[in-house]
Amino acid sequence: RNIRQAFSRQKALEKIKKMEKPALGSKKVKLKFTPKISSGRDVLSVRDLAVSFDGYQLFKNVNISVYRGEKIGIIGPNGIGKSTLLKIIANIKTDYEGEISFGHQVHTGYFDQEQTNLDSENTVIDEIWDEAPALNYYEIRRILAQFLFYGDDMYKIVEELSGGEKGRLSLLKLMTSNANFLLLDEPTNHLDIDSKEVLEDSLINYEGTVLVVSHDRYFLNKVVNKIYDLSEDGVFEYLGNYDYYLEKKAELEETNDEVTINKTKTQINAEKKKERELIRDRQQREKNIRELEEKILMHENEIHELETKLCQPSTYADTFLIMNLNEKLNIRKEELQELYTLWEEFIDN
Ligand SMILES: Nc1ncnc2c1ncn2[C@@H]1O[C@H](COP(=O)(O)OP(=O)(O)O)[C@@H](O)[C@H]1O
Numbered sequence: 001r002n003i004r005q006a007f008s009r010q011k012a013l014e015k016i017k018k019m020e021k022p023a024l025g026s027k028k029v030k031l032k033f034t035p036k037i038s039s040g041r042d043v044l045s046v047r048d049l050a051v052s053f054d055g056y057q058l059f060k061n062v063n064i065s066v067y068r069g070e071k072i073g074i075i076g077p078n079g080i081g082k083s084t085l086l087k088i089i090a091n092i093k094t095d096y097e098g099e100i101s102f103g104h105q106v107h108t109g110y111f112d113q114e115q116t117n118l119d120s121e122n123t124v125i126d127e128i129w130d131e132a133p134a135l136n137y138y139e140i141r142r143i144l145a146q147f148l149f150y151g152d153d154m155y156k157i158v159e160e161l162s163g164g165e166k167g168r169l170s171l172l173k174l175m176t177s178n179a180n181f182l183l184l185d186e187p188t189n190h191l192d193i194d195s196k197e198v199l200e201d202s203l204i205n206y207e208g209t210v211l212v213v214s215h216d217r218y219f220l221n222k223v224v225n226k227i228y229d230l231s232e233d234g235v236f237e238y239l240g241n242y243d244y245y246l247e248k249k250a251e252l253e254e255t256n257d258e259v260t261i262n263k264t265k266t267q268i269n270a271e272k273k274k275e276r277e278l279i280r281d282r283q284q285r286e287k288n289i290r291e292l293e294e295k296i297l298m299h300e301n302e303i304h305e306l307e308t309k310l311c312q313p314s315t316y317a318d319t320f321l322i323m324n325l326n327e328k329l330n331i332r333k334e335e336l337q338e339l340y341t342l343w344e345e346f347i348d349n
């Protein structure tokens, strides 16, 4: 299968279509998630936190300030204590030294791979409706659709869901709960691309506060605007996303070098840095294209499946099913067009 040929055919078709159809603002309207209860401006203050296990000190001097609406990433090497830190803030672990205080009306919501906030015997729709009983059926359906639960999906039992579905539902449940301060531990691990994207988009559109442990630099780049780098001696704060963190870190290293090493070395370092950046940019671009192509294929496959289903005689009699399939199909087709456009932009650059 030659994906590029397929795309140029598609490109030609697109041009024709564009001439036929006036461009309507087809960008999807993403739902904003506003917590039911708003917290005060100060959300969390951690002062001189230190944690030990069996006499071995994990970290000390950890100082963190979180303000309403911030999206913060916590990074650091494996085993340094990121999960432990999150559990302490979530009040799951209580054995520590130091001071932790929350601001006015702060309600935490904790999320990890175990998805312990889900009731395995409940249906998808009830999991969310129980959290947000004030919403009507159509609002619930719209929210569920935004989290990729279409049609009959919403009557599935939690136990039967895939990992990605559970991840999506778990986050949606948190966002519709009373929580206004989300503590997320590696939320994108093991998620399929679609689920990951939903997670990213909904967190971007979430108006509460988020503290998230993640290794996923693409996720961090999209979602967070502040990074805490955890080490044995405390946290270092970077006021930006992951790319900013890398940039700043390289700069700091360079400044340190300049003090001790002569200019020639500095120049060499600068060149090396530039080279690293070029390589990084190229790798990033290639990865973006690969990810897009993968997404496009998944969309094309799904559209094909939906069209096949629509053509089955057994579908004819079921108006509700036809409506559902069509709704799904339209969403997927619209998304596919956006993906094609993005892909073209990347290829042309
Ligand atoms: N209950 C516990 N008892 C003893 N050691 C633990 C306990 N929980 C975690 N640890 C240890 O603490 C360290 C940090 O764990 P963790 O917080 O999961 O790190 P991270 O999330 O940064 O990878 C690990 O070495 C782990 O083995």
Ligand SMILES: [Mg+2]
Binding pocket: 082, 083, 084
């Ligand atoms: Mg961890």
